[in-house]
Amino acid sequence: MADMMKEVVVTEPYHYEIREVPVPEPKDDEVLIKEMAAGVCGSDIHIYRGENPNSRYPLIPGHENVGIVVKVGKDCKKIKAGDHVVIDYVLRDGTCWQCRHGRGNVCEHVLVRGSGTDGGWREYWTAQESYVYKIDDQIPWKDAALIEPLTIGEHSTTRARVAEDDTVFIFGTGTIGTIICQACKLKGVKTIICCDISDSSLERAKRDFGADYTINSKTEDVVKRVQEITDGHGCTVAFDAAAFPGSLTFVMTPGIVCNAGRVIPLGFSTVPEKITQQMINGRELDIIGTRMSLNQWEPTAKNMAEGKYHMQGLATTFVKFEDIDQVFENIVHPDPAVKKTVILFPGAED
Known part of the structure; x- marks a missing residue:
């Protein structure tokens, strides 16, 4: 050496x-x-x-x-x-x-x-x-x-209490968004909707990482598409993996997240957003913070060794x-x- x-x-x-x-x-x-x-x-x-x-x-x-x-x-x-x-x-x-x-x-x-x-x-x-x-x-x-970014997906979906009967909305299909998509699939989620402005990123999310539906927020009416996909119920969980000023307010839009839904922001934007108490309490939403990961190193490395990630x-x-x-x-x-x-x-x- x-x-x-x-x-x-x-x-x-x-x-x-x-x-x-x-x-x-x-x-x-x-x-x-x-x-x-x-x-x-x-x-x-x-x-x-x-x-x-x-x-x-x-x-x-x-x-x-x-x-x-x-x-x-x-x-x-x-x-x-x-x-x-x-x-x-x-x-x-x-x-x-x-x-x-x-x-x-x-x-x-x-x-x-x-x-x-x-x-x-x-x-x-x-x-x-x-x-x-x-x-x-x-x-x-x-x-x-x-392994480290994959632990983010495992931790954030654990914080979100993701379960098989959830309908998950993921805003942003970069690295973390696609990792969250994989973590949701491993937890048995049947319906995952990915949303982005890049068709190539959305195609990648559906082809490789488990998205069931994709929505281009630049060219499509997101609320309308979510309502169509969910038969008018909305999503039970929404991850903000886009994390730009205004993205948290966007994923909280009525019609995207249902009553009693969970909203999980993943960014650290310091720009204030126009979020009111009514937006949270009117539907009794859970806003769940998530930072880095906890107790995920060994299980994530084991999953990787067993070929469970794409x-x-x-x-x-x-x-x-x-x-x-x-x-x-x-x-x-x-x-x-x-x-x-x-x-x-x-x-x-x-």
Whole structure:
């Protein structure tokens, strides 16, 4: 193993450096990980653009991380050198009210790798063993990097209490929208309606990821189509995976969500929306927040190992770590064909 390594550092909005630094040594309760693949998330894009108020600079991005353990501290018991692992990015104190009541993903002092503290866009890094989970070593690295976003789908659908007899509306068919679609199908949902302004994204959602019906909100009357599909009842669950200013108000439109329905926003827009008490209480809607994931790493990795997710096409773009400049170029000059990017580190394609 080399003594030096490379890491990507965003020094300020729209500026980054590739630095060469010493390979770190794990503490007694830590493991040293050789990074093998990392997903590029929308939050990484916001950080580079200076749009994340919770981030600080300089910062190593990346919270969708998988790798091989190359060394373990003397106190580590469950993880050993050679293990393929996924790394939890939610750092928590374990003592606050939220942690004591099983809500560690929103810990009072939560700290997020790749946002509030350094992430995984580097060749080697250390993490406490308690945040590291072993995965099946037969999972290709290009797929393993998507375990984290898949946990978002599993967590958000769990928060939504999705059940077989639900009719689900998903607004936005990007990576998270299509992942939610898959998670709903795994939970046995019989009717899923996906809505977007992109025909190609909608076609992809129906062909590959489980959508039963699609609606183009740019060219179709969404309420009318939902009413037609649901025989006038509306949907019992609506996910706002579009997450732009006004999208939450839109999915709450009467005719889309039925009385006693559940609405799950997935974004972090800070722009106020015109939502009234009547809009919620008139139909007794549940507005259910969801952030990151909780207790989903091992079951999601198991589902992936068992082939329960459709992986082909979920990531559209693969960039070698040595060509990391292309990732930032795609952020500055976005290509509609780039839905999800995965960074592959040396050895990931072997």
